Amino acid sequence: MTAQFLNRSFFQRIFGTPATHKPIDPQCWSFSDDKITVDLKRATELKKPGGALRLEGGGLPMRVLVICGDDGKFHAFHNRCTHIGHRRLDPVPGTGTVQCCSVGKSTYTYDGKKIFGPPTGPTKTFKVEADGDRLIVFLG
Numbered sequence: 001m002t003a004q005f006l007n008r009s010f011f012q013r014i015f016g017t018p019a020t021h022k023p024i025d026p027q028c029w030s031f032s033d034d035k036i037t038v039d040l041k042r043a044t045e046l047k048k049p050g051g052a053l054r055l056e057g058g059g060l061p062m063r064v065l066v067i068c069g070d071d072g073k074f075h076a077f078h079n080r081c082t083h084i085g086h087r088r089l090d091p092v093p094g095t096g097t098v099q100c101c102s103v104g105k106s107t108y109t110y111d112g113k114k115i116f117g118p119p120t121g122p123t124k125t126f127k128v129e130a131d132g133d134r135l136i137v138f139l140g
């Protein structure tokens with residue numbers, strides 16, 4: 001698999017501005033007992049492949065990126081590039097990858113393996129289960 005790059009401006013890369021915004025509906029998710037629960041009826045960002053939710057705060061022990069993948073499945077990542085800048089990740093639609101928003105463009109497969117960029121290691125992924133209109137992300 002070869003990396004393809006998300007179309008981002010020079011300044012977006014320099015400042016590490018991710019393409020993925022915080023949820024349109026901030027009440028579409030909650031966190032307790034090491035689990036994130038996403039209400040898929042409210043999380044409109046996840047309705048089609050290439051969509052993503054950027055989850056931060058709300059008692060979360062770490063930033064989390066949840067995506068609807070090109071494979072039609074949901075995937076979740078520690079939203080922290082493993083390169084030294086530790087910037088956020090975005091899905092790269094149509095490629096089966098997520099990519100750092102910074103200039104290094106570190107790119108990872110859905111199972112966290114690095115395929116491009118300066119980091120030496122993978123990024124952390126989390127188990128995800130779809131249960132009707134709910135999506136559960138297991139951080140523990």
Ligand code: FES
Pocket residue numbers: 081082083084085086087100101102103104105106117118
């Ligand atoms: S922080 Fe991601 S490539 Fe540098």
